[in-house]
Amino acid sequence: MQPIKMPSANDMKALGVSVDSLGLSETYPWPDLPAGEAKGVVARVTLAAVLSGTTPMNPAAIPALEQIGVGIESADRAPWNVRLSTSTPDDLLAVRVMSATEGALLSQSDKHDQVAVDLRKAGSVLISGSRGEVMIAADGDGVTFWTISGVTVEPAATVEAPALRWLSESGSADEWLRSEVSQLLQRGGAWANVVAAAIVARYSAPTNTEIAKQWLDAALACREVTALAAPRRWARQLQPVQVRTVQQLACAEATRLALVLDDVSDTAVPEEGPWQSAWLDVCHGRDDLEGVCVLLREASAAGVLQKPLSRLDTAGRMARRVLPGGFVPADERTRRARNLSPDSWWSTAE
């Protein structure tokens, strides 16, 4: 019997898992290569094929995963290239991998209940299901699954964005944009920093129609526009742990906005009052999320926001419809938002 190898201390710390919380484990050795391939117990497949269902998959029985409500199917004899799924589409499934190796993890933006993982490439993995969490660690010999007791809380990563530098480098003369970005960077913290980057990505705009034509010509000729490219490239180079932090903060912000929205709906009356500033807060917050989505899409990580935003937008559209028309407040942000999202509930006409 092979000795159980523990996941690295750094990986466990980064995933928020303590040694004390690791419970029972099971280890599965990898089939031999290349003999395994010759025998057909190792599949040469892409994760795209695993996720799309074009590759035959075998249900694997891993008790630790069954306990937390996550199903697993494997393309190989060992749990190597696997498809993880929830028992019902609305159940929770989150997969965090420590390895930044390309091709270790694949999900689809429109299917949140399925994820394909190459466990050998992924290294340390934390699976969160509706009934708990499982830690997985792979090395050259095999893969081990641990049940986890208690709640794991991944520490938030530091996220910093040189947003003012981007504005300077692109020669932006937009004082409003600079002021918004400065205020955010001054506030500091991961969320304010990512929103600063998001606002640069969303609101960097040509100052006149001639420059608009130049930007368009650049796009048609497959050339970059510095102002638009810098924040997007920044988003693409974020580490997985930073992307997860942004995703979690974005989901938390969507929840906060939904609560404020309820308050606004309950307190709005056809006269001026505190509900108006609360409404603007919701509109700005939703617009922040729209910008953050632009960045997360660059990092192929926006899918997690789809449901929270869909719920928020349903509530937002409804709230907007019943607000007293003549008293709905507007400001520079909501007016600019209309130029970019003309059909949005959080923007206003001039």
Add this chain to the structure above:
Amino acid sequence: MTLVEAFQRCGPCIGSTDDTLRSEATGILYQELLHLQVTGLSDSVRMDAVHTVLVRFMTTGPRGANEGDPASEERVKAYFRTALRNFDRDRARAARRFTNDDVETLTRTEAPKETFESETISNARVTLSTTCIPGCASSLRSDGRANFERAIAERQEMSKGGATFVSIVERHGTNTQQTRNAVYKQHSRALRRLGDYVERYIVAERPGLTQAEALRIVYSEFCEGECQ
């Protein structure tokens, strides 16, 4: 690449492998915008409008496939018609401010092409009045039900032009701020309850995208009306 795919993939080039697709998508939308029929948009304005609208769109992309985004060629065209009209209207407003001319001479009014058959809208009205409103009412406690039904009946009157908000307020007492606020809150609560019910109905019954959108439009007609 179809127009809908171009809508989803258009975005700025950033020096990645996706650039070719993004550029191709931008090119497809550009050609579409150049030839899009928009009533009232003069040729002198068109090119500026097309450039500005497309760059604005590009800066928010790639959008991907989002719920509520246009899912057909017609919807994509309608989206950009609205965007071009908005550009024209904003430009006209800015010009009026500059010349201190407050006469609305440049506003174009083009009824947006109705993408719904009138029958679809009629069916949605029937669903709202015969299924959603009674269904929502019956889900409430008896004391809340009466208030809901009265508020909805009043909104129906308002949306048909049979009554103003003030005339309804006067039915409830003297037209004071307090009374207006009280009536507004009753209406607001009833409309939000109905809106929640409509959304739940859509999720449960899965009436299809067009019918669902028609139901939302019909619901939003209920919400129209100034509360002053």
